[in-house]
Amino acid sequence: GENVEQHPSTLSVQEGDSAVIKCTYSDSASNYFPWYKQELGKGPQLIIDIRSNVGEKKDQRIAVTLNKTAKHFSLHITETQPEDSAVYFCAASPPEEFSGGYNKLIFGAGTRLAVHP
């Protein structure tokens, strides 16, 4: 089955710096790659996603890149702010025969990002 590895497990940056989190996946059939942000005491919140037919997607200070050949994708946060501090999870979605497209997500282990003022 699909396996997602995420690095680094912790990341500490100064406010205004950029942060990059990288994930690799094992199942070449996976076709959807979302990123979630989880703040303390809350559920994960979708912040950006990318599909396998797109190489890059940007939303203000957040961007995601996908390299299908290498089976890895990355989250880039520019001009980091203290409120970006949270745990970030990447995920991959392998298609399944009977799911009708409503596929489960396989998550990476998470990256704890700390942005220091």
Place this chain on the structure above:
Amino acid sequence: DSGVTQTPKHLITATGQRVTLRCSPRSGDLSVYWYQQSLDQGLQFLIQYYNGEERAKGNILERFSAQQFPDLHSELNLSSLELGDSALYFCASSTLPGGGYTFGSGTRLTVV
């Protein structure tokens, strides 16, 4: 408020007991997913339901079971609880196939 409602928010129970966690998906969402998040760990997929039918199963223990009712709410039943079952349990729902989904705020289960 994400639109996915989970109850209760906190649950403390003893080993050997049985509990039921409840999830109401966003209005119109047919698919419900359950995940377990142990302390400082990632999200482990447990089980998925779509319009009342089980669609996918992850590493869900035999002591755990779930169902989705005609009104689309779902329940996760955990029995013969062990200390290691202490975790956050999240429910998520999705509307569109092949799309991201929305998580609830979770139920924190503590087994003592």
